Amino acid sequence: MSTLAPAVIRNRIKGCLFGNAIGDAYGLATEFMTTRVAKELYGNGPIAFGTDPGYPVWEDHHRPITDRNDFTDDTDQMLVMLQSLQQTQDGILHPINFARRLTEWENHGIIEIGADPGRGLGYTVGRVLSHRDFSSNPHRAAFEVWDSAGRDLAPNGAVMRTAVAGVEHFWDEHRVVENAMAAAKITHADPRSVLSALISSVLISRFLRGGGSNLAEDQGRVWNPRLTQAGYHQELLSYLERGTNLQGDSTLNPTYNETPNSEFEPKNYDKIEHERLVKTSIAGGTYRDQFKNHRYSDWNKDRPKVTLRDDIGWVGIDNVGEDDAAGALARSVIADYKFLLQQTHVAPPSEPGQRVQDQWAAEMESMCFPQSMGQLHLGANDSIGYTFKCIGISYYGATRRQDPSPTALEYGGGEGLFRGLMEQVTIEGGDADTNCAVMGSLLGARFGLQGGIPENWWRNLQHLDWLSETIDGYTNRVLAAYEAQGQNQ
Numbered sequence: 001m002s003t004l005a006p007a008v009i010r011n012r013i014k015g016c017l018f019g020n021a022i023g024d025a026y027g028l029a030t031e032f033m034t035t036r037v038a039k040e041l042y043g044n045g046p047i048a049f050g051t052d053p054g055y056p057v058w059e060d061h062h063r064p065i066t067d068r069n070d071f072t073d074d075t076d077q078m079l080v081m082l083q084s085l086q087q088t089q090d091g092i093l094h095p096i097n098f099a100r101r102l103t104e105w106e107n108h109g110i111i112e113i114g115a116d117p118g119r120g121l122g123y124t125v126g127r128v129l130s131h132r133d134f135s136s137n138p139h140r141a142a143f144e145v146w147d148s149a150g151r152d153l154a155p156n157g158a159v160m161r162t163a164v165a166g167v168e169h170f171w172d173e174h175r176v177v178e179n180a181m182a183a184a185k186i187t188h189a190d191p192r193s194v195l196s197a198l199i200s201s202v203l204i205s206r207f208l209r210g211g212g213s214n215l216a217e218d219q220g221r222v223w224n225p226r227l228t229q230a231g232y233h234q235e236l237l238s239y240l241e242r243g244t245n246l247q248g249d250s251t252l253n254p255t256y257n258e259t260p261n262s263e264f265e266p267k268n269y270d271k272i273e274h275e276r277l278v279k280t281s282i283a284g285g286t287y288r289d290q291f292k293n294h295r296y297s298d299w300n301k302d303r304p305k306v307t308l309r310d311d312i313g314w315v316g317i318d319n320v321g322e323d324d325a326a327g328a329l330a331r332s333v334i335a336d337y338k339f340l341l342q343q344t345h346v347a348p349p350s351e352p353g354q355r356v357q358d359q360w361a362a363e364m365e366s367m368c369f370p371q372s373m374g375q376l377h378l379g380a381n382d383s384i385g386y387t388f389k390c391i392g393i394s395y396y397g398a399t400r401r402q403d404p405s406p407t408a409l410e411y412g413g414g415e416g417l418f419r420g421l422m423e424q425v426t427i428e429g430g431d432a433d434t435n436c437a438v439m440g441s442l443l444g445a446r447f448g449l450q451g452g453i454p455e456n457w458w459r460n461l462q463h464l465d466w467l468s469e470t471i472d473g474y475t476n477r478v479l480a481a482y483e484a485q486g487q488n489q
Helices: 006-030 035-042 073-088 095-108 123-129 138-148 163-167 173-185 191-208 215-219 232-241 269-283 324-337 339-343 356-368 387-398 413-427 432-447 464-488
Strands: none
Touching: 006 035, 006 073, 006 163, 006 191, 006 413, 006 432, 006 464, 035 413, 073 095, 073 163, 073 432, 073 464, 095 123, 095 138, 095 173, 123 138, 138 173, 163 173, 163 191, 163 432, 163 464, 173 191, 173 232, 191 324, 191 339, 191 356, 191 387, 191 432, 215 324, 232 339, 324 356, 324 387, 339 356, 356 387, 387 413, 387 432, 413 432
């Protein structure tokens, strides 16, 4: 269970899920830019967000003005997972239900907010969703796509949506692990992608259980007692192989343990769309409606000249240092689950004397605990979507100390750390919205919404009312299940 009071857990759950959305929306400012281009446009910041001043987001076809302060497909897919869990109500991520809800999102978007169908759909997820067997055997579909690409495609599309897997049944780490693996393998068969989702989810769950604040207390805790049980390692390794052809026909069609309650229930599209339009009319229109006459000639008009700040307001990501307790907690997650990379049979062929699996495990550790942010080369064009870059910068950022004496008040405390990290990681470019979404979810789980994320940022997020209602409803169910579990012990 957790050492935290229910009110604190609630704040951290909301921080985790809002942190995902805020990081996603903030990082859009430089998504797919090289570091050089991002710095030419924004210098060393700040970038305007919410109603805070800064360099306006560069406007182009990828980031139109109508998308300011709005999240993207990263958070869309996290919310699709949340809605799947809310439908089944049993705390289990059912792969077929989630798969069909992803297809619903591809076809209809999140209709409650009028989001475009399948906006930002990535290459790997798109190929898997179009596979002939996706709706009935998603794990097998994902494997066939990965296999056809040479078993060397490990993008970040699984980890970007995984925050909710760390919240669901956060007090039961075994359930968190299974849910994260089930959700990741729906579209990503590469063990590196699966492990990225798993270690992100597990770290979130340990933050929600009170970890990362007291080093001595954490060292005495057993986070997942099953890790010491005979056969458990093999059970998880076998799950990684599920849906592959490594053991012949017996693994072609994994058992998904479907129940009547897990059967996919499509949304009432017409009803939801009508309700959305009525609300929009009452509110006097949407944010997008303000820019219906916005023309190409207005893009980036009167943009201020970029000049570098002499002082960014705090000591910075590479100088603030690692927080002892948060860092040790993150390292414990890697230590507990790296065997899944080291011992898996789901891997491309190895060169003589060089096991791919060992290289993967070593790379994950080095990228999650780098010497500096620059070591990750976030803006390098040839690998911006690599899953270890995303989980690496997320682990690195989420384990930083708070600056004890920032030169600008807005960089103090948990909120200030969140602000400073978002600025610096976004200005590195690359797949910045995904990097910041995952990092934001970890920071939110560590510090909470109130006190952990600048209030001006989350209160000015597009679709705030719907997002708040959705997250509150989900949080209420999770905490009710948590309290019921505590009463039964």
